[in-house]
Amino acid sequence: MKCAIIEPIGATDKKILDFRKKLEHYNVELKTYDSRPNSNQEIIERVKDADMVIISNLPFSSVVINECKNLKMLSVAFTGCDHIDLNVCKENNIIVSNSSGYSTNSVAELAISLMIAVLRKIVWGDKKIRELSTREGFLGTELKGKTLGVIGTGAIGLRLIEIAKAFGCKIIAYSRTKKEGIYYVGLNELLSKSDIVSLHLPLNKETKHLINQEKLNLMKQESIIINTARGGIIDNDALAKNLSNNLIAGAGLDSVDMEPPLEKNYPLLFSPNTIIVPHIGYATKEAINIRTEIVFENIIRFLNNKIQNRVV
Numbered sequence: 001m002k003c004a005i006i007e008p009i010g011a012t013d014k015k016i017l018d019f020r021k022k023l024e025h026y027n028v029e030l031k032t033y034d035s036r037p038n039s040n041q042e043i044i045e046r047v048k049d050a051d052m053v054i055i056s057n058l059p060f061s062s063v064v065i066n067e068c069k070n071l072k073m074l075s076v077a078f079t080g081c082d083h084i085d086l087n088v089c090k091e092n093n094i095i096v097s098n099s100s101g102y103s104t105n106s107v108a109e110l111a112i113s114l115m116i117a118v119l120r121k122i123v124w125g126d127k128k129i130r131e132l133s134t135r136e137g138f139l140g141t142e143l144k145g146k147t148l149g150v151i152g153t154g155a156i157g158l159r160l161i162e163i164a165k166a167f168g169c170k171i172i173a174y175s176r177t178k179k180e181g182i183y184y185v186g187l188n189e190l191l192s193k194s195d196i197v198s199l200h201l202p203l204n205k206e207t208k209h210l211i212n213q214e215k216l217n218l219m220k221q222e223s224i225i226i227n228t229a230r231g232g233i234i235d236n237d238a239l240a241k242n243l244s245n246n247l248i249a250g251a252g253l254d255s256v257d258m259e260p261p262l263e264k265n266y267p268l269l270f271s272p273n274t275i276i277v278p279h280i281g282y283a284t285k286e287a288i289n290i291r292t293e294i295v296f297e298n299i300i301r302f303l304n305n306k307i308q309n310r311v312v
Contacts, residue, residue, distance in 0.1 A: 004031045004050040007058045009077040010288040019296045026303045062088040075298040077291050081311050082203045089312045096312040097298040102291035103282035108159035110281045111228045114252025118224050144168035149194030153179050157200035191218040203230035213238035224250040228281045231256040240267035254281045
């Protein structure tokens with residue numbers, strides 16, 4: 001049998017060596033690649049003989065899947081799997097396991113960092129210093145005492161709530177599933193009452209453009225929105241419009257509706273008091289180490305018929 005890691009996943013040489021040795025006990029050959037494939041054809045060349053494949057956020061479409069005649073298991077070094085055609089995987093009896101939970105703390109910390117950076121206008125202040133200017137006209141806002149509306153109370157949302165409470169935030173939440181000890185309200189009420197709205201949802205048919213023009217218009221003029229989930233949850237054109245018209249006070253975005261590099265005329269690049277970072281919520285040394293352990297263990301569990309983290 002063969003296993004292929006077809007794009008870099010941040011694993012250290014030692015972790016890959018240890019994984020290779022484990023696979024040898026199952027007579028599994030491991031193939032690794034140091035670069036990301038640039039086309040479907042290149043992906044197909046890397047996976048065509050593999051029984052098990054490891055990817056991160058590489059798009060894995062039906063065009064690729066239908067050429068994977070030997071593929072039995074896909075281990076994803078990511079929590080979200082919206083870059084994979086899961087329906088076609090199911091049709092082809094391909095098991096898909098993700099790395100759920102690896103970046104819970106790192107994403108929650110980034111969400112808090114973006115809140116503070118937007119409220120205290122940190123990027124604006126840095127720009128003024130580099131322009132050899134002064135702090136004239138500078139006035140930020142504190143996080144303490146603000147109403148934080150958390151949309152989605154999975155593991156990341158819950159960790160965010162834990163951190164935000166330490167800052168003295170009042171918490172309200174909206175989620176499909178309810179957790180004990182959290183005050184839940186309807187989505188419209190959350191948007192209209194929150195000083196800060198933070199998104200922690202997967203992207204699917206139900207959540208795509210959940211925060212559309214109508215929903216954005218419910219937010220208070222002095223409120224800000226944070227997205228460390230998936231860019232497609234927000235109608236980003238509508239968000240850019242409301243920011244430019246000062247209908248909301250700011251945004252902190254780790255994810256928009258396209259992966260970096262952005263187009264030079266991308267509307268949110270010109271929005272006031274808006275911070276955009278290049279999808280780095282998961283990117284800490286600690287999270288990557290956890291992710292590596294999970295994604296490798298997914299394969300070992302599969303070989304032992306003890307499948308974990310199954311998505312399909």
